[in-house]
Amino acid sequence: MPREIDRRSARTRKALHQALLELMLRKGYEALSVQDIIDEADVGRSTFYAHYTSKEDLLRSGFHMLREELTEAQSASHARAEASRDDPLRFSAAMFEHAARYADHFRTMIGGRGGAVAENEIRLILSDMVRQELSSTLQDGTIPRDFVVQFVVGAFLTALNWWFERKPKLSPSEVDAMFRSLVLGGLAQMITKERRQAARPAAGRDND
Amino acid sequence: MPREIDRRSARTRKALHQALLELMLRKGYEALSVQDIIDEADVGRSTFYAHYTSKEDLLRSGFHMLREELTEAQSASHARAEASRDDPLRFSAAMFEHAARYADHFRTMIGGRGGAVAENEIRLILSDMVRQELSSTLQDGTIPRDFVVQFVVGAFLTALNWWFERKPKLSPSEVDAMFRSLVLGGLAQMITKERRQAARPAAGRDND
DNA sequence: TATGATAATGGACAGCTTGTTCGGGATTTT
DNA sequence: AAAATCCCGAACAAGCTGTCCATTATCATA
Known part of the structure; x- marks a missing residue:
């Protein structure tokens, strides 16, 4: 019995995945x-239909593989990174780097x-990562964990999207800094506290 | 010449919009x-094709109408709400109420x-609203306006989605409080290290 | 290396959706 | 009432979908 998958299968699947990626980028x-x-x-x-039931299935399978890689890599880094336990956003820097590459x-x-479909899969993967990180750093409060997790994931995706669409020249660390600052x-921290009783935000005083 | 649109046209379009909504809810x-x-x-x-070129066109036209209503309503409320100029999230409470209704x-x-398509249209509408609000309350900093706007919009949609999917029993003001607190x-404020000061966002005005 | 078993392959098929075209019929406007 | 406008229903080619089957290439074993 073929404990490993037949080479023909593997080759076909790889070709399909690659074609999907190429076409998604194009169309x-x-x-x-x-x-x-x-x-x-x-x-x-x-x-095609011998391997996957639909294009959605094909896409999902790709994310399934990616997910295993990522969770594995993360659990590894989780093992050796015990120092910064008070940082709930350990994942972000590495992820922005990864995204840049x-x-x-x-x-x-x-x-x-x-x-x-893709966005949903990504959300699921990121949610797991973030949930795991928050579990050790966040205290129980009035805001449910789920909510916070979704908030962080959403902000990360927002940052990523903005980066690619608007300022692709920025470095990963720069984007990461913005992301962390906001989240x-x-x-x-960005509200002009001095103007709360003043008349009008007329003169924009730049203070770097 | 038909200064107003023919009643038949109007009726047909209304029927199409309603059918779209009904079917979107169902399928x-x-x-x-x-x-x-x-x-x-x-x-x-x-x-159908005499009025719209596709189902996407039909959906977009619906959002177009909604957009005009909302921007009109907002400019009205913008005119009479000069008191809380230091609150960059004035829209949220009303929007959560609206969403509940x-x-x-x-x-x-x-x-x-x-x-x-729908999510994109909604993002555009909300982006306009948020951008307008932030323009008067936010000072220029290291983080670009665009980024902040997208951040707020994303967080709002995240909150809305979480609300509907997970805790639909919560009241609009409760969800709004969470949203404001996080954003x-x-x-x-939620990290274990600094557990003592939390509970209240800086610019929050109590609403219950 | 030869051979049977296994699994992937390609092409053909019916069913469905799309977007367009047309003339007859109905409704609104003048 | 007459004219203009719009709706309707059917039919059309083109495209995609998912499934079938016989054929072919690859695998494991002797």
Whole structure:
């Protein structure tokens, strides 16, 4: 019995995944048909359906593999990083770096091209990571854990998207700094407290 | 010449919009076909294409109308609300109330059922509102305006989604309090190290 | 290396959706 | 009432979907 998967299978699947990625980058996920995929991958129709039930299934399987890699890598880094227990956003820096390295992939998945499925999968993966981090650093309060987790994940995706769409020239650490500043400190730090009783925010005084 | 639109036209469009909403609530936007819509609205195929070019066009037109209503309402409230100029999140409370009243609509548009188009339209509308609010309360800092706006909008949508999906029993003001606490104060207030001072966001005015 | 077993492959099929076109019929406006 | 406008229903080609089957290539074993 083939304990490992047949090489033919593996090759086909790899071709399909690659074709999907390429086409998503070119046309976007939603506008994509199975026909396009098998055409790009040079694979027969029935071959596709022998491996996956739909294009959504194909995409999901890709994320499934990615998820295993990431959780593995994270558990490893989790083991050796005991020092900064009071930082609930340990993941962000590494993730921004990762995103910069695989910019095409992330761009494809997160922007409008990614479709609802991709974004959802990403949310799930990130939610797990964030939940794990928050469990050790956050105290129980009036705000449910779930809510905080979703908040952090949403902010991260927002940051990533803004980065790619608006200021792709920024370095990962710069974006990370903004992200951390907003998520950790909130908006309060940016409000002009001195003007609360003043008449009008007329003269914008720059103080770096 | 028809200064107003023909009643027949108006009736047909209304029927189409209503059918779209109904079907989105039932099956979700993505899984929807034009066939379904004209079937539900009891309208001929060619009639549909006489008014809209696609189901996306139909959805967009709905948001276009909504947008005009909202911006109008907001500019009105903007005119009479000069008191709390130091609150960058004036919109949230009213929006959560609005969402509670039209729960079905929001649920349909924002959750997974809404599709990418709906969420994008909503993001655009909210971005305008938030940008306008932030322009008067936020001072220039190291973090670009765009980034902050997207951050706030994302957090709001996250809150809304969490509310509907997880704790629909909560009142609008409760969710609003959580939202404000996180967005204004950030995560720092919830970290174990600094557990003593929390509970209240800086610019929060108690509403119950 | 030869051979049977296994699994992937390609092409063909029916069913469905899409967007367009047309003339007859109904409703609104003048 | 007459004219203008809009709705309707049907039919059309084109495209995609998911499933079938016989064929072919690859694997494990002797």
